Amino acid sequence: MTEKTLSHPDNREPTAFTQEELGWAPWLEPFPADQLTDRHWAGLVDASRAKSPYFLLLARDPDILQARTKTDKDIFHNTSNGLPRAERELAATATSRSNGCIFCASLHSRFATQYSKRGPDVQRLLDEGVEADIDGRWNAIIEASVALTDTPIAFGDRQIEALREAGLDDLEIVDVINGAAFFNWANRLMLSLGEPTPPVGR
Numbered sequence: 194m195t196e197k198t199l200s201h202p203d204n205r206e207p208t209a210f211t212q213e214e215l216g217w218a219p220w221l222e223p224f225p226a227d228q229l230t231d232r233h234w235a236g237l238v239d240a241s242r243a244k245s246p247y248f249l250l251l252a253r254d255p256d257i258l259q260a261r262t263k264t265d266k267d268i269f270h271n272t273s274n275g276l277p278r279a280e281r282e283l284a285a286t287a288t289s290r291s292n293g294c295i296f297c298a299s300l301h302s303r304f305a306t307q308y309s310k311r312g313p314d315v316q317r318l319l320d321e322g323v324e325a326d327i328d329g330r331w332n333a334i335i336e337a338s339v340a341l342t343d344t345p346i347a348f349g350d351r352q353i354e355a356l357r358e359a360g361l362d363d364l365e366i367v368d369v370i371n372g373a374a375f376f377n378w379a380n381r382l383m384l385s386l387g388e389p390t391p392p393v394g395r
Contacts, residue, residue, distance in 0.1 A: 196253075197222040207295050207389050210319035212306060215299045216390035217383070223249030238262040250386060265379075268371045276361070276368035279308035280334055284372035286315065287338040291323050294380035296389040301376070333359040337366075338373035345374075 201218045223246045224233065234240065236255025239262075242248040251258040269285075272278050282305035289298035302319055306312040317325045323339045326332060337352040348370075356366050 201388065201390075204388060205391050207391060210290060210295055210298050210302075211392070212299060212302045212312070212316060212319065213392040214303070215296050216393055217245075217247055217296050217387055218390050219246050219250045219387040221250055221386060223247075224252040225249075232256075235259055236262075238266070247383065247387065265375065268368070268375050275364035276372075277308065279305055279311075280331075280365075281368055281372045282308060283315075283318075283331060283334055284338045284369050285376040286318060287323055287335040288342045288373045288376040289380055290318060291339045291342045292377065292380040292384070294376075294384055297376060297380050297383060299389075330359040330361075333361070334369055337369050341370065341373045342377045345377075 199218070199220055199222060204218060207215060226243050226249060229237075229243060229252065233252050233255045234243075236252055236258040237243055237248060238259060242262075243252075248258070251261070269278065269281050272281070276284075282301045285301040286298055286305050289295075289301060298319060302315050306315045309315070314327050314331065317327060318335065323335055325335075327335070333352075333355040337348065337356055340352050341348040353366060356369065361369070
């Protein structure tokens with residue numbers, strides 16, 4: 194199937210970080226929803242993702258998409274041990290804020306607010322950036338996520354010690370690393386494949 198490039202000259206691309214629900218417009222043509230095969234549906238994992246242009250674009254390689262989505266789900270939804278969901282989402286939000294991925298930051302900041310009930314603190318991270326001084330535990334998670342994002346080898350003993358001092362155990366520290374590492378990759382993918390669009394309904 195030939196791939197067609199797309200442009201969106203009339204898009205009013207958001208420039209401020211927000212917890213509002215944003216849209217996203219791809220620069221490559223998504224896989225046609227009416228041509229999805231059983232292999233594509235397996236790759237999507239959740240049938241509802243067939244409504245997303247981002248996941249339909251990634252569905253051009255359904256096997257990779259399936260591995261990507263199962264990894265995502267394991268990192269953020271498998272919360273029987275380790276870090277609470279809110280702080281996994283905080284790591285993803287901090288990473289997205291550091292990378293400048295407005296779309297991902299909007300999505301994961303909403304989840305961080307939903308699970309933590311700390312909307313104003315989450316919004317401070319978006320408004321003030323990753324240098325925002327929130328509290329010892331969240332500061333340590335944000336700092337560790339940003340160190341791993343900026344230059345992976347910059348993440349080391351200092352960040353681990355700060356996380357331990359903030360009360361995180363080994364499994365929780367692994368979850369910070371997984372959340373930040375996954376979104377360090379996911380941000381770059383999303384930023385290279387399309388652009389955010391104004392809040393849904395506007």
